[in-house]
Amino acid sequence: MTIIVIAVVVLVLLGLAGVWWLRRRSAAPPATPMAAPERTLGDRLGRTRHAVGDRISALLRRGALDEDLWRELEETLITGDLGVETASQVVEAVRKAKPENPGQARQALKNELVGLFGGRARALELESKPATVVVVGVNGTGKTTSIAKLAHQLGASGRRVVLGAADTFRAGAAEQLQVWASRVGAEFIGGEAGSDPAAVAYSAYQRCRESGADVVIVDTAGRLHSDRNLMEELRKVVRVLSREAGRIDETLLVVDATTGQNAIAQARTFTEAVGVTGIVLTKLDGTARGGVVVAVERELGVPVKLIGVGEGMDDLMPFEPEPFVEALLGG
Ligand SMILES: Nc1nc2c(ncn2[C@@H]2O[C@H](COP(=O)(O)OP(=O)(O)O)[C@@H](O)[C@H]2O)c(=O)[nH]1
Ligand SMILES: [Mg+2]
Structure with missing residues (x-):
């Protein structure tokens, strides 16, 4: 009789342990599948980034904010098809901002380029039905x-x-x-x-x-x-x-x-x-x-x-x- 009681208790305990183990396992995060690395906008714009962005970075790495830099910066922007007039306006504005180091020059350039677009509404307006x-x-x-x-x-x-x-x-x-x-x-x-x-x-x-x-x-x-x-x-x-x-x-x-x-x-x-x-x-x-x-x-x-x-x-x-x-x- 006692043996049967012990056997039942052991079986119940084993069952509970099994349930606990299964629960623990399913709560564990699933193994992450190898996600394809997402291509950033920069990757997709790779050719322009190479011709414009990388060249500008190289120019700024030289460190000197001199006439040569401004001329080459303008040339680079023209190469990127910004338009001759716009390129010269942008470089002029960056110079006027009197950057004291390459970091400031880059920031001023970024501001000028973003500023070219103004704050226009760009979202598609598809509210009518249809x-x-x-x-x-x-x-x-x-x-x-x-x-x-x-x-x-x-x-x-x-x-x-x-x-x-x-x-x-x-x-x-x-x-x-x-x-x-x-x-x-x-x-x-x-x-x-x-x-x-x-x-x-x-x-x-x-x-x-x-x-x-x-x-x-x-x-x-x-x-x-x-x-x-x-x-x-x-x-x-x-x-x-x-x-x-x-x-x-x-x-x-x-x-x-x-x-x-x-x-x-x-x-x-x-x-x-x-x-x-x-x-x-x-x-x-x-x-x-x-x-x-x-x-x-x-x-x-x-x-x-x-x-x-x-x-x-x-x-x-x-x-x-x-x-x-x-x-x-x-x-
Ligand atoms: N690489 C690239 N190809 C594109 C893009 N948009 C369209 N195309 C390709 O340009 C070709 C002409 O596109 P299609 O839509 O037929 O031009 P449609 O004559 O103006 O209608 C197709 O081979 C498209 O796959 C794009 O953003 N990037
Ligand atoms: Mg078509």
């Missing part, structure tokens, strides 16, 4: 890819998106957008090849309302040389959409950073034709001339709202002057 976005720009600048990235990010934040393919001119343009739409889980509206782009924009907006989606994004054509007048066509898209929706929340102009200052003249054609509310500056990962962001914004008079820093879905970021300048200048 919100309407039209994306314009020259072929190959990255319109369709940027739309896909934006749709992907809006989707991830719980918004339902309809994509309208109003580039009915170029063969394959609609298919490309359609593939992206299914990949990022957005609805797609296209039209017959050669059909009226404004009619496609109209259908996309109607579809968005019917289905209760949150945002409609309209992709447009970008060829500058053809028998049809692109600017007329874009104005019509904008007109029809504003009439239906009451307003267009964002008209985004996509500019390719790798084409440097040349892109600005082309971009101006678009800002003159339609009321552009923001710039998407793409391919900043592929250029050593990232300073073009300053020139683009200053010369077009429109805020850069988004930057493209790669071909992946997450490679579209809001443009924020201070982190951007810090990433360019490096540590």
